Amino acid sequence: MNNSSSSKKHSPDQPETSGPTFKSQRTKMDTEKKILNKKLKDVEISCPIVYGSMAFWLGKKASEYQSHKWTVYVRGAMNEDLGVVVKRVVFQLHSSFNSPTRVLESPPFEVSEAGWGEFEIAITLYFHSDVCDKPVNLYHHLKLYPEDESGPMSTKKPVVMETYDEIVFPEPSEGFLARVQNHPAVTLPRLPIGFTLPPPVPVEDASRRKRGDTKDHPLSQWFMNFSEADELLQLAAARQQVQAHIAKLKRQISVIDGPHQQLKSISDQ
Numbered sequence: 001m002n003n004s005s006s007s008k009k010h011s012p013d014q015p016e017t018s019g020p021t022f023k024s025q026r027t028k029m030d031t032e033k034k035i036l037n038k039k040l041k042d043v044e045i046s047c048p049i050v051y052g053s054m055a056f057w058l059g060k061k062a063s064e065y066q067s068h069k070w071t072v073y074v075r076g077a078m079n080e081d082l083g084v085v086v087k088r089v090v091f092q093l094h095s096s097f098n099s100p101t102r103v104l105e106s107p108p109f110e111v112s113e114a115g116w117g118e119f120e121i122a123i124t125l126y127f128h129s130d131v132c133d134k135p136v137n138l139y140h141h142l143k144l145y146p147e148d149e150s151g152p153m154s155t156k157k158p159v160v161m162e163t164y165d166e167i168v169f170p171e172p173s174e175g176f177l178a179r180v181q182n183h184p185a186v187t188l189p190r191l192p193i194g195f196t197l198p199p200p201v202p203v204e205d206a207s208r209r210k211r212g213d214t215k216d217h218p219l220s221q222w223f224m225n226f227s228e229a230d231e232l233l234q235l236a237a238a239r240q241q242v243q244a245h246i247a248k249l250k251r252q253i254s255v256i257d258g259p260h261q262q263l264k265s266i267s268d269q
Helices: 023-036 174-180 206-212 228-268
Strands: 044-057 068-076 086-092 101-104 109-115 120-127 136-141 159-170
Touching: 044 136, 044 174, 068 086, 068 120, 086 109, 101 109, 136 159
Parallel strands: none
Antiparallel strands: 044 068, 044 159, 068 109, 086 101, 086 120, 120 136
């Protein structure tokens, strides 16, 4: 499929070590842990995501085995930092690549390569321990060529293929809710009547969040917009078209019914 470039290898997680504590402190910590791990019934937290790829034709620099440069990624729907929810992303490329299993331990979660063929990429999302212990599997078909293959290819405008989805976490823990309630990457639920939010966790280091934020990503100008505002505008435009079509049909019916009513009134006389 490809002559692939080398990639950085990521070391596995280092085990965390903890020092000794007083018994009284340990009891307090255990109590706080139970509170944070308490599940919230009838509550859901959702995390909008976009996964896809972007491919640039290399033009005169294209060769038989490297015709395109491409990037496959998982990002926030509005380019937010997904690191608050997602701990690790694994991209499974075609077996012809060097080290086809690519592991990203921090955002931005993306892999860039060069090649000539289209193929399916398996994407596995792993979450932080207070979020979910089960990974989510996604599948994306890498697309290099535009829909209209007869048209001219451009080295400046990429072929973009993206999918929007929302990962829903039912019955989240209070700790998870407290940790993400001020973060733009998640959508907080309507809480049950009488329920109060737990104290918010201090916001993470701003510079660290910025590194995982894709708002200033070099490819961001080509990202598709999946904002709710755009959806509402599209729905409003569709509603106007439907109303205009209904009005047109009513006028046509009135034109047809006009002579029919006249004939009926004459026949009744």
